[in-house]
Protein backbone atom coordinates (compact mmCIF):
# COMPACT_ATOMS: atom_id res chain seq x y z
CA UNK A 1 0.00 0.00 0.00
CA UNK A 2 1.32 3.36 -1.02
CA UNK A 3 0.91 5.01 2.36
CA UNK A 4 3.19 2.57 4.23
CA UNK A 5 6.38 4.55 4.04
CA UNK A 6 9.71 5.11 5.71
CA UNK A 7 9.91 3.89 9.26
CA UNK A 8 6.28 2.84 9.39
CA UNK A 9 5.42 -0.85 9.13
CA UNK A 10 1.66 -0.52 9.24
CA UNK A 11 -0.84 1.74 7.58
CA UNK A 12 -2.73 4.01 9.94
CA UNK A 13 -5.93 2.56 11.30
CA UNK A 14 -8.76 3.75 9.03
CA UNK A 15 -10.43 5.65 11.86
CA UNK A 16 -7.10 7.28 12.69
CA UNK A 17 -6.57 8.18 9.05
CA UNK A 18 -10.00 9.80 8.92
CA UNK A 19 -9.40 11.54 12.24
CA UNK A 20 -6.12 13.07 11.18
CA UNK A 21 -6.95 13.86 7.55
CA UNK A 22 -7.50 17.41 6.40
CA UNK A 23 -8.07 16.68 2.72
CA UNK A 24 -11.88 16.90 2.99
CA UNK A 25 -11.51 20.61 3.80
CA UNK A 26 -8.01 21.75 2.82
CA UNK A 27 -8.59 20.76 -0.82
CA UNK A 28 -9.88 24.30 -0.98
CA UNK A 29 -6.21 25.37 -0.95
CA UNK A 30 -5.27 23.50 -4.14
CA UNK A 31 -4.70 26.64 -6.24
CA UNK A 32 -2.51 28.23 -3.62
CA UNK A 33 -0.61 25.01 -3.07
CA UNK A 34 0.13 24.64 -6.78
CA UNK A 35 1.11 28.29 -7.19
CA UNK A 36 3.53 27.90 -4.26
CA UNK A 37 4.99 24.71 -5.72
CA UNK A 38 5.52 26.26 -9.14
CA UNK A 39 7.37 29.23 -7.63
CA UNK A 40 9.43 26.84 -5.48
CA UNK A 41 10.38 24.67 -8.49
CA UNK A 42 11.47 27.72 -10.49
CA UNK A 43 13.61 28.91 -7.62
CA UNK A 44 15.22 25.47 -7.20
CA UNK A 45 16.23 25.55 -10.88
CA UNK A 46 17.46 29.12 -10.72
CA UNK A 47 19.70 28.14 -7.81
CA UNK A 48 20.98 25.01 -9.60
CA UNK A 49 19.40 22.70 -7.00
CA UNK A 50 17.45 20.99 -9.80
CA UNK A 51 17.95 21.38 -13.56
CA UNK A 52 15.99 23.79 -15.73
CA UNK A 53 14.55 20.80 -17.59
CA UNK A 54 13.36 19.22 -14.33
CA UNK A 55 11.71 22.47 -13.31
CA UNK A 56 9.90 22.60 -16.64
CA UNK A 57 8.60 19.06 -16.19
CA UNK A 58 7.45 19.84 -12.66
CA UNK A 59 5.75 23.14 -13.44
CA UNK A 60 3.98 21.76 -16.51
CA UNK A 61 2.74 18.74 -14.54
CA UNK A 62 1.59 20.97 -11.65
CA UNK A 63 -0.36 23.13 -14.09
CA UNK A 64 -2.02 20.05 -15.53
CA UNK A 65 -2.94 18.81 -12.03
CA UNK A 66 -4.59 22.19 -11.48
CA UNK A 67 -6.56 21.70 -14.70
CA UNK A 68 -7.66 18.25 -13.57
CA UNK A 69 -8.92 19.64 -10.26
CA UNK A 70 -10.69 22.50 -11.96
CA UNK A 71 -12.44 20.21 -14.41
CA UNK A 72 -13.45 17.70 -11.78
CA UNK A 73 -11.16 15.07 -13.27
CA UNK A 74 -8.95 14.82 -10.19
CA UNK A 75 -9.67 11.94 -7.87
CA UNK A 76 -9.41 13.01 -4.21
CA UNK A 77 -8.45 9.74 -2.55
CA UNK A 78 -9.32 9.28 1.10
CA UNK A 79 -5.93 7.64 1.72
CA UNK A 80 -4.26 10.99 1.10
CA UNK A 81 -3.88 12.94 4.31
CA UNK A 82 -4.02 16.45 2.96
CA UNK A 83 -4.01 18.55 -0.19
CA UNK A 84 -0.20 18.78 -0.23
CA UNK A 85 0.18 14.96 -0.27
CA UNK A 86 -2.69 14.50 -2.73
CA UNK A 87 -1.11 16.84 -5.27
CA UNK A 88 2.35 15.41 -4.79
CA UNK A 89 1.04 11.85 -5.24
CA UNK A 90 -0.62 12.80 -8.50
CA UNK A 91 2.56 14.55 -9.63
CA UNK A 92 4.53 11.34 -9.03
CA UNK A 93 1.98 9.38 -11.06
CA UNK A 94 2.35 11.85 -13.90
CA UNK A 95 6.13 12.42 -14.05
CA UNK A 96 7.62 9.58 -12.00
CA UNK A 97 10.97 9.94 -10.16
CA UNK A 98 11.52 13.64 -10.86
CA UNK A 99 8.29 14.44 -9.00
CA UNK A 100 10.16 13.51 -5.84
CA UNK A 101 12.47 16.49 -6.31
CA UNK A 102 9.80 19.11 -5.73
CA UNK A 103 9.87 18.73 -1.98
CA UNK A 104 13.61 19.50 -1.81
CA UNK A 105 14.30 22.36 0.62
CA UNK A 106 10.70 22.45 1.79
CA UNK A 107 8.49 20.99 4.51
CA UNK A 108 4.74 20.71 4.75
CA UNK A 109 5.04 23.03 7.70
CA UNK A 110 6.24 26.02 5.69
CA UNK A 111 4.14 24.84 2.74
CA UNK A 112 0.83 24.95 4.62
CA UNK A 113 1.75 28.31 6.16
CA UNK A 114 2.37 29.62 2.64
CA UNK A 115 -0.87 28.22 1.22
CA UNK A 116 -2.90 29.72 4.02
CA UNK A 117 -1.29 33.13 3.63
CA UNK A 118 -1.96 33.13 -0.10
CA UNK A 119 -5.57 32.17 0.60
CA UNK A 120 -5.93 34.85 3.28
CA UNK A 121 -4.58 37.60 1.04
CA UNK A 122 -7.27 36.75 -1.53
CA UNK A 123 -9.94 36.50 1.15
CA UNK A 124 -9.03 39.99 2.38
CA UNK A 125 -9.29 41.41 -1.13
CA UNK A 126 -12.68 39.77 -1.63
CA UNK A 127 -14.00 41.03 1.71
CA UNK A 128 -12.88 44.59 1.02
CA UNK A 129 -14.55 44.59 -2.41
CA UNK A 130 -17.80 43.34 -0.85
CA UNK A 131 -17.60 45.91 1.95
CA UNK A 132 -17.20 48.71 -0.60
CA UNK A 133 -20.25 47.44 -2.50
CA UNK A 134 -22.23 47.41 0.70
CA UNK A 135 -21.10 50.94 1.51
CA UNK A 136 -22.24 51.97 -1.94
CA UNK A 137 -25.66 50.47 -1.32
CA UNK A 138 -25.99 52.35 1.99
CA UNK A 139 -24.91 55.54 0.29
CA UNK A 140 -27.37 55.12 -2.60
CA UNK A 141 -30.26 54.78 -0.15
CA UNK A 142 -29.02 57.72 1.90
CA UNK A 143 -28.76 59.96 -1.17
CA UNK A 144 -32.14 58.91 -2.55
CA UNK A 145 -33.79 59.78 0.79
CA UNK A 146 -31.77 62.76 1.82
CA UNK A 147 -34.70 64.74 3.25
CA UNK A 148 -36.24 61.88 5.21
CA UNK A 149 -36.37 62.45 8.97
CA UNK A 150 -36.79 59.82 11.63
CA UNK A 151 -36.54 59.68 15.40
CA UNK A 152 -33.01 59.12 16.64
CA UNK A 153 -33.06 56.85 19.70
CA UNK A 154 -31.09 56.42 22.87
CA UNK A 155 -32.05 53.51 25.16
CA UNK A 156 -34.45 52.70 22.30
CA UNK A 157 -36.50 55.71 23.49
CA UNK A 158 -37.21 58.44 20.92
CA UNK A 159 -34.57 61.11 21.53
CA UNK A 160 -34.05 63.76 18.84
CA UNK A 161 -34.92 64.05 15.15
CA UNK A 162 -32.17 62.95 12.76
CA UNK A 163 -31.90 62.56 9.00
CA UNK A 164 -32.18 59.00 7.73
CA UNK A 165 -29.08 59.72 5.65
CA UNK A 166 -27.19 60.58 8.84
CA UNK A 167 -28.33 57.31 10.41
CA UNK A 168 -27.24 55.27 7.38
CA UNK A 169 -23.91 57.08 7.16
CA UNK A 170 -23.19 55.86 10.69
CA UNK A 171 -23.03 52.35 9.23
CA UNK A 172 -20.91 53.64 6.36
CA UNK A 173 -18.40 54.80 8.99
CA UNK A 174 -18.40 51.42 10.74
CA UNK A 175 -17.68 49.72 7.42
CA UNK A 176 -14.89 52.19 6.79
CA UNK A 177 -13.21 51.14 10.02
CA UNK A 178 -13.74 47.50 9.07
CA UNK A 179 -11.95 48.07 5.77
CA UNK A 180 -9.13 49.70 7.72
CA UNK A 181 -8.84 46.65 9.93
CA UNK A 182 -8.67 44.32 6.92
CA UNK A 183 -6.01 46.53 5.29
CA UNK A 184 -4.00 46.26 8.47
CA UNK A 185 -4.46 42.49 8.50
CA UNK A 186 -3.22 42.37 4.90
CA UNK A 187 0.00 44.10 5.87
CA UNK A 188 0.83 41.33 8.36
CA UNK A 189 -0.37 38.51 6.09
CA UNK A 190 1.82 39.68 3.23
CA UNK A 191 4.94 37.86 4.48
CA UNK A 192 6.47 34.78 2.80
CA UNK A 193 7.00 31.84 5.21
CA UNK A 194 8.43 29.42 2.61
CA UNK A 195 12.11 28.71 3.23
CA UNK A 196 11.54 28.13 6.94
CA UNK A 197 11.51 24.39 6.33
CA UNK A 198 10.18 22.22 9.12
CA UNK A 199 11.22 24.81 11.70
CA UNK A 200 14.93 25.65 11.49
CA UNK A 201 15.36 26.90 7.94
CA UNK A 202 16.75 24.72 5.14
CA UNK A 203 20.23 23.46 4.28
CA UNK A 204 20.16 24.53 0.63
CA UNK A 205 21.21 27.71 -1.05
CA UNK A 206 17.68 28.93 -1.75
CA UNK A 207 16.53 32.39 -2.86
CA UNK A 208 13.60 33.42 -0.72
CA UNK A 209 13.34 36.90 -2.22
CA UNK A 210 12.86 35.35 -5.64
CA UNK A 211 9.96 33.20 -4.36
CA UNK A 212 8.45 36.21 -2.58
CA UNK A 213 8.53 38.17 -5.81
CA UNK A 214 7.05 35.31 -7.85
CA UNK A 215 4.14 35.00 -5.42
CA UNK A 216 3.60 38.71 -4.80
CA UNK A 217 4.74 38.91 -1.17
CA UNK A 218 6.30 42.17 -0.10
CA UNK A 219 8.32 40.67 2.77
CA UNK A 220 10.10 37.48 3.81
CA UNK A 221 9.61 36.09 7.34
CA UNK A 222 12.48 36.87 9.72
CA UNK A 223 12.29 33.85 12.01
CA UNK A 224 11.73 30.30 10.77
CA UNK A 225 10.28 28.98 14.03
CA UNK A 226 7.76 31.79 14.23
CA UNK A 227 6.90 31.48 10.54
CA UNK A 228 5.75 27.84 10.75
CA UNK A 229 3.98 28.28 14.10
CA UNK A 230 2.26 31.60 13.45
CA UNK A 231 -1.44 31.85 12.66
CA UNK A 232 -1.88 35.45 13.82
CA UNK A 233 -2.94 36.42 10.33
CA UNK A 234 -5.90 34.02 10.55
CA UNK A 235 -6.77 35.45 13.96
CA UNK A 236 -6.45 38.98 12.58
CA UNK A 237 -8.86 38.12 9.78
CA UNK A 238 -11.29 36.44 12.15
CA UNK A 239 -11.11 39.33 14.59
CA UNK A 240 -11.74 41.87 11.82
CA UNK A 241 -14.57 39.68 10.49
CA UNK A 242 -16.06 39.45 13.99
CA UNK A 243 -16.18 43.22 14.37
CA UNK A 244 -17.66 43.60 10.89
CA UNK A 245 -20.31 40.94 11.63
CA UNK A 246 -21.08 42.75 14.89
CA UNK A 247 -21.78 45.90 12.84
CA UNK A 248 -23.93 43.98 10.38
CA UNK A 249 -25.76 42.39 13.30
CA UNK A 250 -26.54 45.80 14.80
CA UNK A 251 -27.98 46.90 11.47
CA UNK A 252 -29.86 43.59 11.31
CA UNK A 253 -31.44 44.42 14.65
CA UNK A 254 -32.57 47.82 13.37
CA UNK A 255 -33.96 46.28 10.20
CA UNK A 256 -35.90 43.76 12.27
CA UNK A 257 -37.31 46.52 14.48
CA UNK A 258 -37.99 48.91 11.62
CA UNK A 259 -39.85 46.31 9.59
CA UNK A 260 -42.13 45.39 12.52
CA UNK A 261 -45.76 46.57 12.48
CA UNK A 262 -45.00 48.67 15.57
CA UNK A 263 -42.34 50.76 13.80
CA UNK A 264 -43.34 50.37 10.16
CA UNK A 265 -40.30 52.41 9.06
CA UNK A 266 -39.30 50.08 6.22
CA UNK A 267 -40.73 47.28 4.18
CA UNK A 268 -38.38 44.58 2.98
CA UNK A 269 -38.58 43.50 -0.62
CA UNK A 270 -40.32 40.14 -1.09
CA UNK A 271 -37.05 38.68 -2.35
CA UNK A 272 -35.45 39.40 1.03
CA UNK A 273 -38.22 38.22 3.34
CA UNK A 274 -40.17 35.05 3.91
CA UNK A 275 -43.72 34.21 4.86
CA UNK A 276 -44.97 32.10 7.72
CA UNK A 277 -46.28 28.61 7.06
CA UNK A 278 -49.23 29.24 9.38
CA UNK A 279 -49.81 33.01 9.75
CA UNK A 280 -50.73 34.49 6.37
CA UNK A 281 -50.24 38.10 7.47
CA UNK A 282 -46.54 37.67 8.23
CA UNK A 283 -43.51 38.84 6.33
CA UNK A 284 -40.43 37.87 8.28
CA UNK A 285 -36.99 39.53 8.14
CA UNK A 286 -35.16 36.19 8.06
CA UNK A 287 -32.06 37.48 6.28
CA UNK A 288 -31.46 40.00 9.05
CA UNK A 289 -32.23 37.46 11.75
CA UNK A 290 -29.83 34.92 10.26
CA UNK A 291 -27.07 37.50 9.99
CA UNK A 292 -27.61 38.31 13.68
CA UNK A 293 -27.46 34.59 14.41
CA UNK A 294 -24.43 33.83 12.24
CA UNK A 295 -22.45 36.53 14.05
CA UNK A 296 -22.24 34.13 17.00
CA UNK A 297 -20.77 31.48 14.76
CA UNK A 298 -18.06 33.83 13.54
CA UNK A 299 -17.13 34.82 17.11
CA UNK A 300 -17.06 31.10 17.90
CA UNK A 301 -14.38 30.41 15.30
CA UNK A 302 -12.25 33.27 16.60
CA UNK A 303 -12.53 31.98 20.16
CA UNK A 304 -11.87 28.40 19.03
CA UNK A 305 -8.62 29.32 17.29
CA UNK A 306 -7.44 31.56 20.13
CA UNK A 307 -8.01 28.63 22.45
CA UNK A 308 -6.23 26.20 20.11
CA UNK A 309 -3.19 28.46 19.93
CA UNK A 310 -2.79 29.29 23.59
CA UNK A 311 -1.13 26.05 24.65
CA UNK A 312 1.16 25.40 21.70
CA UNK A 313 4.92 25.25 22.21
CA UNK A 314 7.09 26.19 19.25
CA UNK A 315 7.12 25.31 16.46
CA UNK A 316 4.58 23.47 14.26
CA UNK A 317 2.06 21.26 16.06
CA UNK A 318 -0.68 19.30 14.40
CA UNK A 319 -3.26 21.23 16.42
CA UNK A 320 -2.69 23.99 13.86
CA UNK A 321 -4.63 21.97 11.31
CA UNK A 322 -7.72 22.96 13.34
CA UNK A 323 -7.34 26.52 12.03
CA UNK A 324 -8.96 25.80 8.68
CA UNK A 325 -12.58 24.74 8.98
CA UNK A 326 -13.53 27.61 11.25
CA UNK A 327 -11.59 30.04 9.10
CA UNK A 328 -13.19 28.94 5.84
CA UNK A 329 -16.57 29.18 7.53
CA UNK A 330 -15.81 32.73 8.70
CA UNK A 331 -14.76 33.76 5.17
CA UNK A 332 -17.91 32.28 3.63
CA UNK A 333 -20.20 33.68 6.31
CA UNK A 334 -18.79 37.18 6.10
CA UNK A 335 -18.87 37.29 2.30
CA UNK A 336 -22.38 35.90 1.95
CA UNK A 337 -23.71 38.21 4.68
CA UNK A 338 -22.21 41.25 2.95
CA UNK A 339 -23.69 40.14 -0.37
CA UNK A 340 -27.24 39.66 0.88
CA UNK A 341 -27.14 42.84 2.96
CA UNK A 342 -26.15 44.83 -0.11
CA UNK A 343 -29.25 43.63 -1.92
CA UNK A 344 -31.53 43.82 1.09
CA UNK A 345 -30.66 47.46 1.81
CA UNK A 346 -30.79 48.46 -1.87
CA UNK A 347 -34.33 47.08 -2.27
CA UNK A 348 -36.01 47.95 1.04
CA UNK A 349 -38.86 50.45 0.83
CA UNK A 350 -38.44 53.48 3.06
CA UNK A 351 -41.76 54.49 4.67
CA UNK A 352 -40.90 58.13 5.21
CA UNK A 353 -44.42 59.04 6.38
CA UNK A 354 -44.20 56.60 9.31
CA UNK A 355 -40.76 57.86 10.24
CA UNK A 356 -42.14 61.42 10.24
CA UNK A 357 -45.05 60.34 12.41
CA UNK A 358 -42.56 58.83 14.85
CA UNK A 359 -40.77 62.17 15.04
CA UNK A 360 -43.96 64.08 15.73
CA UNK A 361 -45.28 61.68 18.32
CA UNK A 362 -42.33 61.39 20.64
CA UNK A 363 -41.72 64.90 22.10
CA UNK A 364 -38.48 64.92 20.18
CA UNK A 365 -38.25 68.72 20.30
CA UNK A 366 -38.01 68.81 24.09
CA UNK A 367 -34.24 69.40 23.98
CA UNK A 368 -34.81 72.23 21.52
CA UNK A 369 -37.30 73.85 23.92
CA UNK A 370 -34.76 73.64 26.74
CA UNK A 371 -32.10 75.13 24.44
CA UNK A 372 -34.61 77.91 23.61
CA UNK A 373 -34.98 78.78 27.29
CA UNK A 374 -31.19 78.79 27.65
CA UNK A 375 -31.14 81.27 24.78
CA UNK A 376 -33.50 83.46 26.80
CA UNK A 377 -31.17 83.42 29.80
CA UNK A 378 -32.19 80.33 31.82
CA UNK A 379 -29.50 77.96 33.04
CA UNK A 380 -29.69 74.57 31.35
CA UNK A 381 -30.68 72.57 34.45
CA UNK A 382 -33.63 74.89 35.23
CA UNK A 383 -34.67 74.85 31.58
CA UNK A 384 -34.48 71.04 31.54
CA UNK A 385 -36.73 70.83 34.58
CA UNK A 386 -39.33 73.25 33.17
CA UNK A 387 -39.55 71.35 29.89
CA UNK A 388 -39.69 67.97 31.67
CA UNK A 389 -42.77 69.19 33.56
CA UNK A 390 -44.26 70.58 30.38
CA UNK A 391 -43.77 67.26 28.53
CA UNK A 392 -45.30 65.33 31.39
CA UNK A 393 -48.35 67.65 31.32
CA UNK A 394 -48.65 67.28 27.52
CA UNK A 395 -48.35 63.50 27.72
CA UNK A 396 -51.00 63.28 30.47
CA UNK A 397 -53.35 65.29 28.29
CA UNK A 398 -52.55 63.54 25.02
CA UNK A 399 -51.24 66.73 23.42
CA UNK A 400 -48.34 67.39 21.08
CA UNK A 401 -46.02 70.21 22.16
CA UNK A 402 -47.24 72.26 19.20
CA UNK A 403 -50.79 72.08 20.58
CA UNK A 404 -49.96 73.86 23.81
CA UNK A 405 -50.99 77.50 23.97
CA UNK A 406 -48.54 80.24 24.88
CA UNK A 407 -50.55 80.98 28.04
CA UNK A 408 -50.07 77.37 29.13
CA UNK A 409 -46.37 77.48 28.23
CA UNK A 410 -45.84 80.51 30.45
CA UNK A 411 -46.96 78.45 33.44
CA UNK A 412 -43.81 76.37 33.02
CA UNK A 413 -41.44 79.23 32.34
CA UNK A 414 -41.98 82.95 32.07
CA UNK A 415 -39.26 83.00 29.42
CA UNK A 416 -41.50 81.34 26.80
CA UNK A 417 -42.44 83.83 24.10
CA UNK A 418 -44.18 83.92 20.70
CA UNK A 419 -41.00 83.01 18.85
CA UNK A 420 -41.16 79.54 20.38
CA UNK A 421 -43.33 78.69 17.38
CA UNK A 422 -40.18 78.81 15.26
CA UNK A 423 -39.04 75.57 16.89
CA UNK A 424 -39.83 72.84 14.40
CA UNK A 425 -38.35 69.53 13.34
CA UNK A 426 -36.58 71.39 10.55
CA UNK A 427 -35.13 74.04 12.88
CA UNK A 428 -34.05 71.29 15.25
CA UNK A 429 -32.14 69.50 12.50
CA UNK A 430 -30.63 72.68 11.11
CA UNK A 431 -29.39 73.73 14.55
CA UNK A 432 -27.15 70.62 14.86
CA UNK A 433 -24.69 72.38 12.65
CA UNK A 434 -21.43 71.02 14.04
CA UNK A 435 -18.86 68.79 12.37
CA UNK A 436 -20.42 65.33 12.41
CA UNK A 437 -23.89 66.67 13.24
CA UNK A 438 -27.22 65.92 11.56
CA UNK A 439 -27.84 69.44 10.12
CA UNK A 440 -28.88 68.93 6.47
CA UNK A 441 -25.95 71.06 5.24
CA UNK A 442 -23.49 68.90 7.20
CA UNK A 443 -25.10 65.68 6.03
CA UNK A 444 -24.97 66.86 2.40
CA UNK A 445 -21.24 67.43 2.84
CA UNK A 446 -20.83 63.99 4.43
CA UNK A 447 -22.71 62.35 1.56
CA UNK A 448 -20.54 64.09 -1.00
CA UNK A 449 -17.37 63.12 0.88
CA UNK A 450 -18.48 59.48 1.11
CA UNK A 451 -19.27 59.43 -2.61
CA UNK A 452 -15.89 60.93 -3.46
CA UNK A 453 -14.14 58.35 -1.32
CA UNK A 454 -15.91 55.47 -3.05
CA UNK A 455 -15.04 56.89 -6.48
CA UNK A 456 -11.38 57.20 -5.48
CA UNK A 457 -11.32 53.55 -4.39
CA UNK A 458 -12.52 52.33 -7.77
Ligand code: ARG
Pocket residue numbers: 022026081082108109112316318320321
Ligand atom coordinates in the same frame (compact mmCIF):
# COMPACT_ATOMS: atom_id res chain seq x y z
N1 ARG B 1 -2.49 19.18 7.07
C1 ARG B 1 -1.53 19.89 7.81
C2 ARG B 1 -2.11 21.16 8.38
O1 ARG B 1 -3.11 21.59 7.92
C3 ARG B 1 -0.38 20.22 6.92
C4 ARG B 1 0.96 20.27 7.62
C5 ARG B 1 1.31 18.93 8.09
N2 ARG B 1 2.59 18.91 8.65
C6 ARG B 1 2.98 17.85 9.36
N3 ARG B 1 4.17 17.87 9.83
N4 ARG B 1 2.18 16.84 9.59
O2 ARG B 1 -1.59 21.75 9.30
